[in-house]
Amino acid sequence: MRVRTSYDDETSDEALLSGVAVGDDRAVLHFVRRYQRRLFGLALGIVGEPGMAEDVAQEAFIRILRHAAVYDARRGSVATWTLTITRNLAIDAVRVRRATPTAPEDRVFLSLVSDERAPDDAAAMSESFGQAHAALATLPIDQRRAIVLAVMYGRTVAEVATLEAIPLGTAKSRIRLGLAKLREAGATMGIS
Amino acid sequence: MSDDLIEFALGTLSGRRRAAVLDHLETCAHCNAEVESLADITDKLLWLAPEAEPSLGFETRVIERYRGGDARRRTARRQRVSVYAVAAMVAAVLGIGVGAVVTNHATTPPSATTIRPLTGRLMSGTQVVGDVTISSGSPSWMIMDIDAGKLSGTVWCQVTLADGHTETVGKFTIANGYGSWVAPINGSARHVRSAQVVNANGTVLAQVTFAA
Numbered sequence A: 001m002r003v004r005t006s007y008d009d010e011t012s013d014e015a016l017l018s019g020v021a022v023g024d025d026r027a028v029l030h031f032v033r034r035y036q037r038r039l040f041g042l043a044l045g046i047v048g049e050p051g052m053a054e055d056v057a058q059e060a061f062i063r064i065l066r067h068a069a070v071y072d073a074r075r076g077s078v079a080t081w082t083l084t085i086t087r088n089l090a091i092d093a094v095r096v097r098r099a100t101p102t103a104p105e106d107r108v109f110l111s112l113v114s115d116e117r118a119p120d121d122a123a124a125m126s127e128s129f130g131q132a133h134a135a136l137a138t139l140p141i142d143q144r145r146a147i148v149l150a151v152m153y154g155r156t157v158a159e160v161a162t163l164e165a166i167p168l169g170t171a172k173s174r175i176r177l178g179l180a181k182l183r184e185a186g187a188t189m190g191i192s
Numbered sequence B: 001m002s003d004d005l006i007e008f009a010l011g012t013l014s015g016r017r018r019a020a021v022l023d024h025l026e027t028c029a030h031c032n033a034e035v036e037s038l039a040d041i042t043d044k045l046l047w048l049a050p051e052a053e054p055s056l057g058f059e060t061r062v063i064e065r066y067r068g069g070d071a072r073r074r075t076a077r078r079q080r081v082s083v084y085a086v087a088a089m090v091a092a093v094l095g096i097g098v099g100a101v102v103t104n105h106a107t108t109p110p111s112a113t114t115i116r117p118l119t120g121r122l123m124s125g126t127q128v129v130g131d132v133t134i135s136s137g138s139p140s141w142m143i144m145d146i147d148a149g150k151l152s153g154t155v156w157c158q159v160t161l162a163d164g165h166t167e168t169v170g171k172f173t174i175a176n177g178y179g180s181w182v183a184p185i186n187g188s189a190r191h192v193r194s195a196q197v198v199n200a201n202g203t204v205l206a207q208v209t210f211a212a
Helices: A013-021 A025-047 A050-066 A078-095 A109-113 A127-137 A141-151 A157-164 A168-189 B003-010 B015-025 B029-048 B058-078
Strands: B090-096 B101-106 B118-124 B127-134 B140-147 B153-161 B166-174 B178-185 B192-198 B204-209
Touching: A013 A025, A013 A078, A025 A050, A025 A078, A025 B058, A050 A078, A050 B058, A050 B127, A050 B140, A050 B178, A078 B029, A078 B178, A127 A141, A127 A168, A127 B029, A141 A157, A141 A168, A141 B029, A157 A168, A157 B003, A168 B003, A168 B029, B003 B015, B003 B029, B015 B029, B118 B192, B127 B192, B127 B204, B140 B153, B140 B166, B140 B192, B153 B178, B166 B178
Parallel strands: none
Antiparallel strands: B090 B101, B101 B118, B118 B127, B118 B204, B127 B140, B140 B178, B153 B166, B153 B192, B192 B204
16 A cells, blocks of 8 residues: 655655655645745845746756755755755856846845844845855954845855955955855854 | 855856865755845845846747757657658758767748847757857857756867858856857857867867758
8 A cells, every 4th residue: 555645834844855856746846936036035026027937947856856865955955955056056147147237236145134133024034045145244343244145145245345346355354254254153052 | 244145146156166165065054045035035036136038039038948948849759850841840950079979950930030040959969969059140159058968178179160260259157067158259140050169178078060
């Protein structure tokens, strides 16, 4: 007798991905429903255009679903894996865009560099969001901008220097110091 | 921290510098640990991205494309060269280029409100080596996914349009047989008749042809 697995909101990401890997259509459906807003949101933030963001998010899902069987939990959580794939695809898309790139100031992520506290519903959004927001808030604002431009928008150090109108060495320094502080803050806060 | 290690962890290092870091990481446990640690931090910042609602039918489009591709993949394993008779799909086997055979289809529109992408299977000889999707809209976007063990290095992607004109869309790198790439295409997707992956000598490594 075939055992049918049920999936709901309480099902872990790893269990869902295992279901995907063995070809369970219900696992695929649950996985897509669980992550579509997050993947699309990340893609939209980077590419800045809904149609292109949907193309990127769709491609990310296809990549994730097809490679579910080779997901290695030792290399990070399912959520981090999916977000990283989406980020890389979105950055590729932006990088090869022929038109003048959208000014980062027009994008959503630079709001993260403000000194405002995390939204009150941050905890409700996810514990990981609150932890990451708190860690970023420990940086001086110039380092925060450099980190956001590099991490969220995939800007090279040279591009960060140009966008911020600072010498290349200063851009390198801001990113290097920012990452070092984030690593320290992450360890202290137990970002997981 | 080395600047190149930082840029590698950020995913913004390319070209020879990236290759040099990769070579170094093969033998340096210390730098490997450093890169993993940095990448770990940057990955976790991605949680800061706000969620957003995709358009109606997104979920359906993802699942239909996944199921379609999954079925094609299984079929490809059974048959070296196949023509797919799928309802509402147009399938054909076209053109034998330099060692390349092409299979193609146009997808069924998932709903009246959705984008109708052009999709095809990238072929090298009789082997499926990847998938290509070209979205509608302006600009159209080409998304290429290659997963083939024997291809590697820097390659160029060209598209041939309905008027016979061929243009190079861009170049990308295949590492360990795997590469993915997204690029805009001048004009509309409906004008694209084929796409080719070529090496520096212009030799066609893989090709997909779309129905007119």
